[in-house]
Every structure is written in C-alpha cells, then in structure tokens.
Amino acid sequence: MLIDTHAHVMYSQPGADDSAQRTLDAAYVEAADALGIDLLVISCPMVPKPTPPEVFRHANDLVLDAMAKWPGKIWLTTYVNPGWPREALAEIDRTMAATDDMVALKLLRDYSCADPVCFPVVERCIELGLVIIIHQAHHTKLPPDYPYPKVDAADVVELARRYPEAKIIADHIGGGGDWEWTIKTLAEAPNVFQEISGSQFDEGCLEMMLEYLGVERMVFACDCSISSSVGKFQALPCSDEEKEKIGSANFLQLCGRL
Amino acid sequence: MIIDSNAYLGHWAFRRLRYNTGEGLLELMDRVGIDRACVSSASAIMYRNSHAGNEELLEEIDEHRERLIPFAVLNPTYPGWERDLRWCKETLGAKGLRLYPPYHDYGLDEDCCHEMVDAAAELGMVIEIPITVHDLRQSHWLVEVLPVAANDIAVLVADHPAAKFVILQGNGFAGSELVTQLEQLPANYWFEMSLQDSYYRKELQQMKASVGAERLVFGTGICFRYPESAFVRMEGLQATAGEKEMIFSGNMLGLLGDE
Numbered sequence: 001m002l003i004d005t006h007a008h009v010m011y012s013q014p015g016a017d018d019s020a021q022r023t024l025d026a027a028y029v030e031a032a033d034a035l036g037i038d039l040l041v042i043s044c045p046m047v048p049k050p051t052p053p054e055v056f057r058h059a060n061d062l063v064l065d066a067m068a069k070w071p072g073k074i075w076l077t078t079y080v081n082p083g084w085p086r087e088a089l090a091e092i093d094r095t096m097a098a099t100d101d102m103v104a105l106k107l108l109r110d111y112s113c114a115d116p117v118c119f120p121v122v123e124r125c126i127e128l129g130l131v132i133i134i135h136q137a138h139h140t141k142l143p144p145d146y147p148y149p150k151v152d153a154a155d156v157v158e159l160a161r162r163y164p165e166a167k168i169i170a171d172h173i174g175g176g177g178d179w180e181w182t183i184k185t186l187a188e189a190p191n192v193f194q195e196i197s198g199s200q201f202d203e204g205c206l207e208m209m210l211e212y213l214g215v216e217r218m219v220f221a222c223d224c225s226i227s228s229s230v231g232k233f234q235a236l237p238c239s240d241e242e243k244e245k246i247g248s249a250n251f252l253q254l255c256g257r258l
Numbered sequence: 259m260i261i262d263s264n265a266y267l268g269h270w271a272f273r274r275l276r277y278n279t280g281e282g283l284l285e286l287m288d289r290v291g292i293d294r295a296c297v298s299s300a301s302a303i304m305y306r307n308s309h310a311g312n313e314e315l316l317e318e319i320d321e322h323r324e325r326l327i328p329f330a331v332l333n334p335t336y337p338g339w340e341r342d343l344r345w346c347k348e349t350l351g352a353k354g355l356r357l358y359p360p361y362h363d364y365g366l367d368e369d370c371c372h373e374m375v376d377a378a379a380e381l382g383m384v385i386e387i388p389i390t391v392h393d394l395r396q397s398h399w400l401v402e403v404l405p406v407a408a409n410d411i412a413v414l415v416a417d418h419p420a421a422k423f424v425i426l427q428g429n430g431f432a433g434s435e436l437v438t439q440l441e442q443l444p445a446n447y448w449f450e451m452s453l454q455d456s457y458y459r460k461e462l463q464q465m466k467a468s469v470g471a472e473r474l475v476f477g478t479g480i481c482f483r484y485p486e487s488a489f490v491r492m493e494g495l496q497a498t499a500g501e502k503e504m505i506f507s508g509n510m511l512g513l514l515g516d517e
Contacts, residue, residue: 031457139395141402176395200393201487204276226457227494231487
C-alpha cells in the first residue's frame, strides 16, 4: 500500500468559479491512480494569510467535498489557524464529526509551530490521537520581505521536545531547503517523522535520512510534486518490507490504524 | 537507446555528491538503464579556472568513451578559453560546451559569450545552458546565484542561428519567448525535461504540445539528482512510441551528429 501523506486540493473562494481548481484536484487523483498511490491524505492550507476562521472552515469543506467525490481515496488533514484558538479547536471537533477519516492537523505559515499560540491545538491533537503535520523548510536565503513566520526543523524539534507524546510529521524534505541541516536537526527528536516529498530530488538525501532517522521515521508523500516524489520512492535503497513501512505502515501506525 | 543529456561528475562546492566518478556514474546509469550520458565536470562550475575541471573529466571518462560523452565547461571571461576550447575538442573529444553565466559572472548578451558560442559552434559543439544547478532555497549563505533568464536565451539563440542549444534543468517555460516566439526564433534549441512534470500539472505534456517532441531531450541531472524521477516523468508523458524514442535518444543523437 502507498499513502501520499501530504496532498492538497486547491483552494477556491466560496461561490467563485472553481472549475480550474477542481480540474487540478481531479488531475491529482488521476495521477495518484496511475502511479499506484492508494490513499491521499489531503489538506487545503494554501489560503490567504493570516487565515480567518471562515476561510479555514471553507478550506476544510473543500477537502470534505473531495472525500465525497472520491470515496475511500482520501483522508482528511484538517487545517486551522491557531491564532483563532476557540475557532480552531471547534474546527477540529467539527471536521472530526464530519468524517471518520480525519487523521491529522496541518500547521502552515500562520505561526511558527513553536509559538505558544499553537499549544492548545497541539494539546487537542495529543488528546485525540491526531498526527500533527508541520510545514517547514530550512531556506538559507529567505527574502527580507518574506511574509510568513520562519518555520524550520529547529522549531519542529522545539515543539516536539515540549510535547514528547505528540506525533509529528515534518513536511517535505525536498521542499527546497537545506535538507542536510534539516535531517541533522531532526535526528535527536524521536517523535518527529520526516516525509520525503517536494520538488527537489537530490541524490543522497534519502540515504542520509535512512542513516540519521532510520526507516521507522520516514514517511512517503508527494505534496503535488508527484513525479519527483514517486521517483525518489523508487530510488530508496531499501528492502520491500522497509519500503512498505515508509510507503504506508509508519503513517498507519501513527494514526493508530495498523 | 536512452541518452541522458544532463549528467555530471566531480565535486560540487556545497554538498557531497555520490556516484561522482566515471565508474560511479556508470553504476547509476546501469541502475535505471541509461545507455549513454553527456557528462561535464561539476567541479568546473566553481573552479576559478574551469578548465581544470575539463582535465579532471578526461581522467574519468577516458576509459568509458563508448558511454560517457564529454561536455566542456568554460568561462569566456577567463584567460585562455580559446586554447582550452580547442583542447576540449581535440583532446577531451568534447561534443558540447556547457555555459554557466551566473556562476562565471557574465551575461548571455556580452561579447565574450557571443565569441565563445561562435567558436564552439564552429567546432560543431552543442551548447548546453543549465537554468540552475540547484534549488535557490538551499543556496550557501555566502553565495547566491540566480537562474539564467529564459528570455535571455531566446535572444542568444536568435543571434546564433548556426549554433545548436540545449536548455537544461528548467521549467515554467510556457510564458517565455522560447515558447511564445517559437515560430519566429530559429529552430536551433531544445529543452531537457528533467524538471518538467508530466503528472498533475502536466508541464511536460504542454511542452510537447507547444514545441513538439522533436524539440525535447531526455535528461536526469545525475549525479546531482535521483535519475528515477525523470523516468517517472517520461512514463507519464502521453506520446507515441516514436515520439518517446525521439526524446529518449533520437533528438540527442541528431544533435551530437551520431544519427
């Protein structure tokens, strides 16, 4: 079994013509089918920032719509802005009630995951057994006008040390940043998993992940870079059993579904 | 046959490369079924005297010439490039020349660049221009190098209709003059596909529709990158067997004069 643990549907404004976005969503599912990806764990966090509650609610509804359109193909990663704590917690509850297949929470670009504003939603995830999926990358050259909080593996590790019982996945090792820095930073945080997605497919990256993190802490994902990520997965110097762990079993275990 | 138009050996200043010898590259090629590869020195990109990388390349490929096709790397702002180019043609047996304007601090519109392109074309060498070497977001803190602008390449190819160019490691070409002015520009440039997706956003599919299979060439970026991803892109490309054969080898064989 192969699970893309980091997939997206495209955001569209309520009531707007969304044909382009829905066409892309269909293309993603079609590509997944063609490449043998059995399950997509989808969020919709690429929305205007800072994200107000009505936007993250609508974004999650778009994923729920996709789940209805492709039954059995999609699990939900709920996205919230923790800066709206009451609404964020309510949205976690709402989406959990809406589907049995809400398995994770996404944090992306509203705050650093180590910011105390995130702690209430993290604590709720721990309570509910949800995986926390954190957008991060160590970009060595952020532009001075970069509009989002910096979030890299050091922030992820800070959160992980504060909450050792949290189940955390760090996003996209191939997301363009210094992956050697990221892997070495994550090495000492045993409750952090690293997924392999991203547009970059630098030779040697997976081998370093295996050395520092081990098979048990690696997770397959694409983050819309499907060809790059599937190619990387094919390149993994692992046994079939180890690939099964990275491809699905590690994530299923995190979700309590193995 | 599969020809990789975009391969490297040697060292890269900012991270360790594996499979970066002639033997290593062959091992990687055998893993995925690449028959031949156009290979240049990665070290030459950052060496002040790029030609030293060409000399190292000779040591690595000399016993593997049936599979490793040497490409030179030279800096037209550095003294002696004319002599080095001749050495690359005559001694290294280089079939092509790779240009790195941002790394070597010149523009594609500068006289020195025009002179070197003319000289290489005169020698029958293919000119390859990598848009990037690595993702900008992983740049070393002391060094920031921007990508080559596709529209600058459009001007260069128009100025040198007798030369043959391959554009490596780029994507997002749809709005560039290389695509929008395709009919007006000379048909003397090809696109390597290693960063163009064929699933989901389908850029490779769109490039085939825009420029035709006859203007695309297969490449991987080894040993900087995993070769498997390029093969996944080719699997996803909707094309006839004949078109795929052109991309995998036919077009590059024609460019190399091995048709």
